[in-house]
Amino acid sequence: PGIHHIAVEVPDLQAAARAATDAGIAVLDTEPRPGLAGSRRLLLAPRATCGVRTYLSEPFPIERSRSDCVERIDHIGVASADNRAAVEAFVTRLGHPLESSQTDMEAKMTIESFTSDTYGVVYHARPPEPVGGLRVTFVTVGDCELEFLEDFDPRQGAQILHGEAGTTKQDQSAISKFIAARGPGLHHIALKVPDINAMLTKLERGGHLLIDRLGRPGSRRAQIGFLHPKTLNGVLAHLVEREDR
Amino acid sequence: PGIHHIAVEVPDLQAAARAATDAGIAVLDTEPRPGLAGSRRLLLAPRATCGVRTYLSEPFPIERSRSDCVERIDHIGVASADNRAAVEAFVTRLGHPLESSQTDMEAKMTIESFTSDTYGVVYHARPPEPVGGLRVTFVTVGDCELEFLEDFDPRQGAQILHGEAGTTKQDQSAISKFIAARGPGLHHIALKVPDINAMLTKLERGGHLLIDRLGRPGSRRAQIGFLHPKTLNGVLAHLVEREDR
Structure with missing residues (x-):
């Protein structure tokens, strides 16, 4: 599905x-x-x-669908093997406008603290280690965007922790696993809502399974929150709250 | 040994x-x-x-030993099951001065960055997760200290990564593994040196095995660097560079 x-x-x-x-x-x-x-x-x-x-x-x-909950489709996510090829096809050849491009990264930092009753406190941070990332390109098609998501660090193994809220690293893993299993293609649908946390709470109270119980940062200054695919019969979807430009 | x-x-x-x-x-x-x-x-x-x-x-x-390399014994590290009991024995009962107490912690933080050509840059940090720590109590005995090192987070499993430079988390794991294998007791000797990185380099060039090739932060505002136990016939030792109070 x-x-x-x-x-x-x-x-x-x-x-x-x-x-x-x-x-x-x-x-x-x-x-x-x-x-x-x-x-x-x-x-x-x-x-x-x-x-x-x-x-x-x-x-x-x-x-046009009308809903008090969902304003419109914000974008459709595409698991992309090659964002340059996507721009070549959809922008250069088919003539759709390139909306924006970005890179989403996740890094881990280690901080050590040495807290003495006599020698004061010393902090020491080790260099950040990149753990994963995505190259993201938005192309406007009609009244929404295609969001091409390309794995940024192929050296990282794909790993999805089930039962936990999502992260950029997990989003990357989801894309690379999807491509490995099905090849590049349409991946998820993003629905724009006015108040993401209110909507996620409402869905959870209605008995729907969620991946994210609270909005978290996503592309384009958005807060995003994924629903579990079971919620929509196997279609992966997330809510988006963001200001229109 | x-x-x-x-x-x-x-x-x-x-x-x-x-x-x-x-x-x-x-x-x-x-x-x-x-x-x-x-x-x-x-x-x-x-x-x-x-x-x-x-x-x-x-x-x-x-x-008195004389050496251009080592000034003196800075402290002797003790794998401690209970620092309160150590203070009770060495300070309260035997009358040695309590020099200082401190807590060394290591925490991991995750930072996500969303870097767009159109929407600016958004940073998002998730809460730090403590990964390990040590309670450290120094008691002065003669002209150096006993350093009692007590595992601070017993829920963490012990794990030592061989072939990597040390960290506070690894120091914690070393203590908890030592206690599990041998019970509490004398653990390592720390030698005070005027220039730790110069000394580590000198030892490495002399063919000695090191755990830390560069000084790293330790207790009492020190830089510390462990030698591999093979270097001293099974005795675990580290160098210390720090200012005398």
Whole structure:
């Protein structure tokens, strides 16, 4: 289970397919196939889109979901083997705007303290040891972003501690394990909420399983909190609280 | 192998034995036995002296060692099961001055950084986790101190990483392993030197095995550096550089 595909609305299916082909993004379907609400769509070659299963889709009427809890989709996370290739495909070739890039790192520091009743207190810190990291690139597609997450330190072994709140190191491990098992592709969905801790508490009280019981720092100055995939039938999702730029 | 005993010089052996017995420190030997250079000595009950094998000894002529490298014995380290009991025995009952007490701790901190080309940089530190510590009590005996080292966090498992420079956590593990294997008692000897890094370098160039190749912070505002026990035929020793008070 997981997120299967994204569909990009285009006014003219054949013209968009020609433009994609011209830009070097192969179209896998030779004939349009039926999509939602009578629309038709064409699948781009997943290899050309860094594993992100992407349809070009004719417009179809869609009712914006309305919720007091969730404002909108903030982004869709992609387990990425190569963020440069992702920018090449989605920005350079397909023309989507590059929103921002960042590097998230986790480091451990050791501090020793020597607290004497006679000789005062001495502190001594050993140099930080990087334990993991992610290169993160946001590309705007429609009204949300694709978030390409690339393992930053492949020398680190993948390790996920179950039953504990997440960390940047664990996020990195989750990405590298996902890629090892399934290859690059759509990984999680992020839902923007006005008050993440209130929402996490509400979900927990409603009997839903959480990975993070409290918001923690994430990319783009956000607070993030993951729901357990069981909560959404195997789809990995996290909440996001952040200010719109 | 290791440090076997200490001998405390007393002017009158029988008077000192009576005083010790009166103070509640049993004398194990019923008759004086021969010591160095024709002197006689009496062993105190090791149980009464926290495992530190201690003789009362008649004076005997001893030539002060002279060395350009080592100034003097700074202290003798004792693997201690109970520093309160050590103070009770050596300070309260035997009358040696309490020099100082301190607590040496090691804690790990995790720092996450989120470095964006658009959203600035966010740092996030998780709370420090204590990983180990020692309670340290110095008692002056003659012209140096006994350093009683007591494991501060018995919930931590003992673990020594061989082939790495020492840390406070490793010092703690060394003490708890020593006590588990041999019981409390004399553990190491510390030699005061004017320039610890120069001396460690000199020893290493001379082909001696070191645990610490560079001085690191220790108790009493010192820099310390352990020699490998092989260097001194099984006796654990470290160098100390510190200012006299």
